[in-house]
Amino acid sequence: MLRPDALRRVLALVLALLAWPAFADQAALRAGWYATEPQQYLRQGELTGLDIEMVRAIAAHAGQPVSFTPMGYLPLLEAVAEGRMALATGIARTEQRAARYALSLPYRQDTNVLIMRRGEAAALRFRDATGLAAYLGSGQRFRLGVRRGYSYFHPALDAWIGDPGNAGLVRAAEDDPTNIRRLLAGEIDGFLAERLSVALAITALGAGPAVEEQAMRLMVPLHLAFSRAGTPAETLAAFNAAILALQADGTLESIGARFRFPLLLSQTIDSDWFRALRVVGAVASALAGALAARQSQWSLFGAFVLAGVTAASGGVMRDLLVGRFPIGIARDPLFLMLIFGTVAGFWMVTHLWSLLRGRAMLAFWVAQLAVGMRRRRIDRWLFDAADALGLGASTVLGVAVAFGMRAEPFWLWGPMLGTITGAGGGILRDVLRGGGNIPNLKTGFYGEVALIWSLALSAWLSLRGAEIEIDEVVVVVVAAVLGAVVTRLAAVAFAWRPPRLG
Template identity: 55%
Template sequence: MVAFGLCLAWGPARAQAPLAIGWYSTAPFQSEGPAGLTGLDIEMVRAIAARAGHGLAFTRVAYPDLMQDVPAGRRDLASGIAWTAERAAAGRMSRAYRQDVNVLIQRRGGAGQPSAADAAGLLAQLRDSEFRIGVIEGFSYGDPALDAWLADPARGPRVRRSASDAANLRLLLAGEIDGFLAERLSAAALVAASANPRAVEENGSLRIRIPLHLMFSPRVPEATVAAFDAAIAALRADGTLDRIAVRFRAPVLLGLTLNSRWFFVLEVIGTVAAALAGYLAARSGRYSLFGGLVLALTAAVGGGVLRDLLVARHPIGVMSSPIYLQLVLGTVLLAYLVGRLNAALPRLPTGPTGGAWRERLFDLADAIGLGAFTVVGVAVAVGTAGPLWLWGPLLGAITGAGGGIIRDIIRGGGDVPNLKTGFYGEVAVIWSVILSFWLEWRSAVIEREEVLLAVVVTVVGGVLTRMALLRMRAPGLP
């Protein structure tokens, strides 16, 4: 009993109260969802605090207020803070635990956009132009001269200071600013969730890399800061911080492909090719113009609709913009007019199937649609489902081959060689597996340029594989 009493008396004396940490909402770093408070910064700080032997008590605070609360001792610490001389004097800064990459978000296709590569170059161009820029009140953008210029009240309406990236995005879409500075991942997540993600884009040249620290109140003992520094070093050495970064960084960065201009071009190519293949299939079966439109629509959007219903994606891709239906309608009408014109001209050499040129054109268009939509399916898996190694091939196959299979079911009355003995969906599976595993392998360090190269290789590989198999005419192939 005496020993038990001593333990009770000794325990509370040794217990440490959790540190009060403020957080501000900015996905994917700090945000609250169905699973509770999480994010790249939140999970990193939890891991660091656990290794240092401290608990944490989180409270949501606006960023400008947080930057006043920590030096004043109302909060013990904050995460995701760039080092400045003023902050180092007002509190205690840990060693850097991760790095931010700030970019400029601008209206797509806008004129007079900065072409600087770093903070110093951006400042030089801002001084010599009328570019209106948005920033977050109290943020540091990694360069003292740039921070001072942005904070100068003399800048007037050319510098808009807001409380969040979301507020800056609203100003940009309303035309009140020409661009705003934001962390690359948080900006990508914000833009992807907006009503019109293709209205804005990331400046292709500007990259401002900023080491980030934990900022402690002056009342926090130096020994505590030293314990956190040691924990950061240990977690960096054993790869824990890198693994956390991959978990949150890769889906957002890969998801940028869904809103890029070149990816939209890929969707257009796939839609037109699949619609043409559907119309040519209808033509070979002597369907009416309306029948040709039905088969073209089925081939062009059928796989995407199945995919979006499976993963509960909203809005369904084809409903997000009228451009897809317009492309199908335009392709069918143009093909119909060309067909009518061809009927009035001397006929081209035909094969036993009733038109060798038309058959080859159908095969090529169908293969292009298959290859392009396979990539679209994997990209959607990146943004809506996981793990990628499982859902990438599944959605790639459904998107790539689904429309063509539904088209053939309609025109074949249930006799679909592509499902029985053909090597059609298998092409989509093979190339979506290759793309998915490559994206998983490179996820920690991948850049957008690499994604573009991987997409081109996948599309070309899918098309060549399908055409080579058709050329071989191996037993069992259509």
């Protein structure tokens, strides 16, 4: 007779054998992935990306686990066609592929754009692939860069690219960085690329100030490609139902926004106008620090310290907090030079009297101007205006860094990094100046301005759908900067006071 513990083991084995078919049905589908950021890539050793996260969400909703194996794009397609792999992601439909694979419903779209040298795109008026194909076919001698072996899924455009008569105008490259270098070297006039991937490549090469997107948009629906040999019809139906459900409730759109927003913000930050704004913000913050040093009668060296703290310490704290290396001020020495140059220039201006000694008439008018400024507290208003402008520009930059670092949850990190970057320098400046007496933490409406506008910008970016365009990002960034400046100046003018603890 079996002992009770032995009997339990036998029963467990029998139940496991009976349940084996159910477990077999839930065996993970083997999906391949090929490294292309931001669609599919490793981040700190973990697989993520636009396609990966979307497929995980779809598979979870369908009740079908999926495991991912790294594999090249073309070998993966062959493996799925032969039944050695179950699934490939991000596949555009052609008649040949529809016959070879079991394609799902489209779960997202790729956006292909035409990248050109900055200042040249405005001359081209077309906005879609049909217009581009007509332009290329009109004898313009436009030298077009493409990806080798890639189809753009537009009959007229693909026909022009594949026409042997256009071989001298079409130049194929293995990747986007090669096309970017050829464009900057003048070897091509423009090239076609997937918008998210090329934005990353442009940022990595530091080519943002030299290139721009033309207005054309070529939308390509993407599908999941299943093996026809080993995929039950029920599995494909479950994935299609999951795609429809997650599109309806906004889940897929939300995932798309998470990966799209940082790239659009990156394009904004790399633009000429935003760089100019950062320069103005750095100079304004450094000027505010120099004015504060003058009011406290610090030495010239102390003025350099106070200006540097005001202009740079918020960004340094932000970058150290999120592990962003090299830190922002070390990435571009221009901003450190601007800080020192601003203090040196301010020192020269304030010592103009001694330089003009002996030139009585000019010295008299300079003295009268100085007296008039003091009576009207123009120096104080100059300080407040410079401080407000630095606050606004730095706040927006902090939110942008939170997006770029994909700090989650963004509703928390966006306002936090925006506030630290915007107000951190000014608060540390006042700590150095006043010891424990810090007006910006006691009675001044200062950090609150950075918090309010970083919250507003973060909320807008979080709520906006994945279809956001770069023009909208530009408008909202400018609005946030101006809003912060106006709010801070209004707080100074009307002596607003923040809520007190007791």
